[in-house]
Amino acid sequence: MGGGFGGLEAVKALARSGAEVTLVDRHNYFLFQPLTYQVATGGLAPGDIAVPLRHVVRRHRNVRVIMGQVTGIDCARREIVVEHGPAGGSDALHLAYDWLVVAGGADYSYFGHEEWRSRALEVKSLDSALEVRGRILRAFEAAEQDPARWEGWLTFVVVGAGPTGVEMAGQIAELARQTMVNEFRRIDPAQARVLLVEMGDRVLAGFPEKLSQRAARSLERIGVTVLLRHRLVDVRGDAVELEVLGDEDHQTIPTATVVWAAGVTASPLAGMLALQSGAELDRSGRLAVEPDLSLPGHPEVLALGDMVRVRDPETGEPQVLPGVAPAAMQQGRYAGRLLRARMRGRPGPGPFRYRDKGSLATIGRARAVADLRGLMLSGFLAWATWLGVHIFYLIGFENRVVVMLRWAYSYFTRGRGNRLITAAASAGPIQREFPPPG
Amino acid sequence: MGGGFGGLEAVKALARSGAEVTLVDRHNYFLFQPLTYQVATGGLAPGDIAVPLRHVVRRHRNVRVIMGQVTGIDCARREIVVEHGPAGGSDALHLAYDWLVVAGGADYSYFGHEEWRSRALEVKSLDSALEVRGRILRAFEAAEQDPARWEGWLTFVVVGAGPTGVEMAGQIAELARQTMVNEFRRIDPAQARVLLVEMGDRVLAGFPEKLSQRAARSLERIGVTVLLRHRLVDVRGDAVELEVLGDEDHQTIPTATVVWAAGVTASPLAGMLALQSGAELDRSGRLAVEPDLSLPGHPEVLALGDMVRVRDPETGEPQVLPGVAPAAMQQGRYAGRLLRARMRGRPGPGPFRYRDKGSLATIGRARAVADLRGLMLSGFLAWATWLGVHIFYLIGFENRVVVMLRWAYSYFTRGRGNRLITAAASAGPIQREFPPPG
Numbered sequence: 108m109g110g111g112f113g114g115l116e117a118v119k120a121l122a123r124s125g126a127e128v129t130l131v132d133r134h135n136y137f138l139f140q141p142l143t144y145q146v147a148t149g150g151l152a153p154g155d156i157a158v159p160l161r162h163v164v165r166r167h168r169n170v171r172v173i174m175g176q177v178t179g180i181d182c183a184r185r186e187i188v189v190e191h192g193p194a195g196g197s198d199a200l201h202l203a204y205d206w207l208v209v210a211g212g213a214d215y216s217y218f219g220h221e222e223w224r225s226r227a228l229e230v231k232s233l234d235s236a237l238e239v240r241g242r243i244l245r246a247f248e249a250a251e252q253d254p255a256r257w258e259g260w261l262t263f264v265v266v267g268a269g270p271t272g273v274e275m276a277g278q279i280a281e282l283a284r285q286t287m288v289n290e291f292r293r294i295d296p297a298q299a300r301v302l303l304v305e306m307g308d309r310v311l312a313g314f315p316e317k318l319s320q321r322a323a324r325s326l327e328r329i330g331v332t333v334l335l336r337h338r339l340v341d342v343r344g345d346a347v348e349l350e351v352l353g354d355e356d357h358q359t360i361p362t363a364t365v366v367w368a369a370g371v372t373a374s375p376l377a378g379m380l381a382l383q384s385g386a387e388l389d390r391s392g393r394l395a396v397e398p399d400l401s402l403p404g405h406p407e408v409l410a411l412g413d414m415v416r417v418r419d420p421e422t423g424e425p426q427v428l429p430g431v432a433p434a435a436m437q438q439g440r441y442a443g444r445l446l447r448a449r450m451r452g453r454p455g456p457g458p459f460r461y462r463d464k465g466s467l468a469t470i471g472r473a474r475a476v477a478d479l480r481g482l483m484l485s486g487f488l489a490w491a492t493w494l495g496v497h498i499f500y501l502i503g504f505e506n507r508v509v510v511m512l513r514w515a516y517s518y519f520t521r522g523r524g525n526r527l528i529t530a531a532a533s534a535g536p537i538q539r540e541f542p543p544p545g
Numbered sequence: 546m547g548g549g550f551g552g553l554e555a556v557k558a559l560a561r562s563g564a565e566v567t568l569v570d571r572h573n574y575f576l577f578q579p580l581t582y583q584v585a586t587g588g589l590a591p592g593d594i595a596v597p598l599r600h601v602v603r604r605h606r607n608v609r610v611i612m613g614q615v616t617g618i619d620c621a622r623r624e625i626v627v628e629h630g631p632a633g634g635s636d637a638l639h640l641a642y643d644w645l646v647v648a649g650g651a652d653y654s655y656f657g658h659e660e661w662r663s664r665a666l667e668v669k670s671l672d673s674a675l676e677v678r679g680r681i682l683r684a685f686e687a688a689e690q691d692p693a694r695w696e697g698w699l700t701f702v703v704v705g706a707g708p709t710g711v712e713m714a715g716q717i718a719e720l721a722r723q724t725m726v727n728e729f730r731r732i733d734p735a736q737a738r739v740l741l742v743e744m745g746d747r748v749l750a751g752f753p754e755k756l757s758q759r760a761a762r763s764l765e766r767i768g769v770t771v772l773l774r775h776r777l778v779d780v781r782g783d784a785v786e787l788e789v790l791g792d793e794d795h796q797t798i799p800t801a802t803v804v805w806a807a808g809v810t811a812s813p814l815a816g817m818l819a820l821q822s823g824a825e826l827d828r829s830g831r832l833a834v835e836p837d838l839s840l841p842g843h844p845e846v847l848a849l850g851d852m853v854r855v856r857d858p859e860t861g862e863p864q865v866l867p868g869v870a871p872a873a874m875q876q877g878r879y880a881g882r883l884l885r886a887r888m889r890g891r892p893g894p895g896p897f898r899y900r901d902k903g904s905l906a907t908i909g910r911a912r913a914v915a916d917l918r919g920l921m922l923s924g925f926l927a928w929a930t931w932l933g934v935h936i937f938y939l940i941g942f943e944n945r946v947v948v949m950l951r952w953a954y955s956y957f958t959r960g961r962g963n964r965l966i967t968a969a970a971s972a973g974p975i976q977r978e979f980p981p982p983g
Binding site for chain 1 (some may be wrong): 572573574576587590591592593595596599600602603606609610611613629636638671672675679682686687689690717725726727728730731762941943944946947950951954960962963964965966967
């Protein structure tokens with residue numbers, strides 16, 4: 108279950124295997140998550156980076172898709188419980204399984220401040236990205252009408268300087284300084300402040316130090332204020348409080364827009380599986396699985412992706428793999444191959460091994476950093492690599508062409524075609540009756 | 546005020562006029578409304594047919610844009626009241642004017658059954674189109690999980706056989722029979738029933754009778770059931786009740802999805818203006834304006850578009866113009882020219898005259914009808930004309946290229962790239978605190 112990078116690869120590996128495969132996901136689409144931040148800043152449309160799951164597996168006649176939320180797993184009875192969305196009524200579906208692959212992913216963690224979750228925004232799902240887009244655009248609208256408080260409206264705080272945080276901060280800065288030029292009469296969008304708040308002592312901590320420095324310099328150049336060794340003390344609806352690590356003084360910064368991109372907390376499915384197997388959970392709620400991704404004591408249940416740590420075959424220690432698409436995809440493919448072998452009574456491949464293919468992060472127009480197994484790139488070349496890789500892995504011919512076109516257009520004009528404030532972002536959403544028919 | 550076809554043309558005509566122009570609209574974007582139904586059926590993305598208003602007028606330094614809802618007009622004090630959205634707090638803005646152009650448009654009318662409004666769906670705004678898209682796709686998901694009631698889930702009722710109703714019915718039929726093929730395992734999407742309910746005795750009543758007949762035949766051929774001389778007696782959340790005109794018997798049809806595209810009720814702004822001027826309102830709430838579009842007794846206030854009837858300069862009788870984009874655009878341009886002249890103390894152009902350039906409606910892939918001032922086309926040629934006209938009038942180079950590409954893709958593959966169920970369509974929308982900062 109789970110139609111993300113890992114789950115979908117597992118399903119593809121099991122297509123034409125003779126097995127009856129059921130794919131369960133909350134959404135009706137696969138989301139190319141690494142580009143969600145571009146939807147949040149108006150560069151791409153939602154449909155450019157999402158494909159209906161049914162469409163992806165339409166030719167695999169042995170694969171069935173169910174749109175619903177997994178609310179229970181019973182490893183003893185080998186059964187999961189799926190709740191439908193509002194359209195399907197509230198009947199829960201009980202699905203029996205012989206083999207189960209759990210790829211539930213992870214969410215951001217608020218480090219024990221759950222109350223911040225409702226005050227900060229995220230760019231994890233498509234819906235949350237559309238909300239961010241609406242909120243950023245509305246902040247500019249509000250500043251234009253409410254010039255007395257323009258500084259608060261036009262201060263954007265991004266928390267966490269991993270790839271998503273860096274990319275978001277860079278995109279907001281470009282949106283304000285390049286795209287919106289000439290569009291306002293009472294405010295100057297280029298006055299917008301983008302603060303990138305990071306507890307550690309460098310941005311992109313997963314990259315070599317030299318690239319972190321280059322990325323920080325690029326960010327400053329396009330107008331992002333990088334605040335290293337800064338910690339959030341409070342996130343209010345209208346301001347944040349910051350402290351410099353090791354310093355007692357708090358600083359209060361009025362802002363209407365806080366984008367959260369820090370911390371990891373595994374899907375609640377990890378906890379469900381831990382309860383039933385006694386498997387270890389770490390502080391981020393990640394499940395420790397065997398070197399073959401199986402749940403301890405349950406070889407018929409595999410778990411993978413951001414919700415697990417995989418035990419090293421030699422030391423037995425659980426390892427955290429990078430929370431990136433290639434890691435999840437490799438695990439998904441591995442799970443598929445393992446199950447195909449086991450179903451035929453064969454032992455299957457040896458323990459799972461992650462092959463690091465390198466890391467990429469964009470900062471802005473023609474600016475990026477790339478660490479390709481020791482080969483370090485930055486600037487235009489890294490950006491071109493980034494473009495190529497992302498176009499290549501996008502699913503769907505139409506999406507590839509449209510995204511290329513939008514990026515070309517936006518590269519030459521600095522425009523962004525998808526700056527719409529739609530209802531997902533508004534406070535007064537539409538509520539309608541929707542009972543089952545007949 | 547009003548950033549639709551009429552309002553925007555008026556603003557463009559007043560750009561570089563030396564006047565200070567303020568454009569007020571509820572949304573931050575101009576919507577190319579004739580293609581909204583394609584968003585509702587997954588063929589186009591919202592951003593393909595909408596452009597930020599600020600972007601459209603960015604080069605007109607004398608034009609200011611305010612995103613907000615007009616809640617009051619005071620013709621005596623020459624002032625309007627604008628409420629901001631949630632982002633701007635609840636402060637109402639009072640704007641003084643010397644000249645006022647009101648282009649508020651119209652909504653569908655439920656013929657006195659206001660309770661049906663919350664049970665039926667519309668494809669008027671972008672938000673409502675996204676809701677329709679989600680509801681149609683969810684109905685297929687629900688049918689797959691709830692096969693006992695598949696007939697209700699897969700019955701789609703479209704009310705009103707004007708261009709929008711015809712286009713929606715055709716698109717739903719193609720979505721079910723062509724796009725979704727192979728994507729389901731327990732239901733056959735091609736079994737979906739699309740009912741087009743019309744009180745009159747032909748579809749597309751605004752077209753010559755011959756074209757109406759051809760359109761009806763085309764609709765039947767792609768799988769739409771055309772129910773002429775049928776009237777809705779009740780719209781429940783889970784079914785509709787129909788009667789044949791002149792017949793006592795009611796027929797109950799289980800359905801989860803009713804799309805409303807019938808009747809006209811003018812924007813409430815028409816009523817506000819009528820109250821202050823004593824101008825006549827017709828049954829649809831349309832304001833009767835003078836031959837120069839001005840409010841009786843208030844030459845400084847012009848009203849135009851779907852919310853008005855224009856008095857004939859000879860007979861003095863108010864005339865209803867077709868509710869199509871060219872009519873609104875012509876009135877907007879006229880209003881702009883008139884005001885430019887009046888500001889300079891000149892009398893300006895004579896009374897407004899509508900030039901009918903013909904009518905177009907698509908039915909489906911390579912099927913359309915066109916009435917070009919007597920030249921009647923149907924089939925591929927009409928469809929090609931329709932394509933050309935719509936691409937030509939789309940705003941924005943990027944949008945034109947993307948839309949052409951999507952249509953080409955969809956023509957050859959029958960695919961639709963934007964079949965996403967996003968939060969705007971779900972019953973549990975995100976609610977967040979959003980106070981002003983600082």
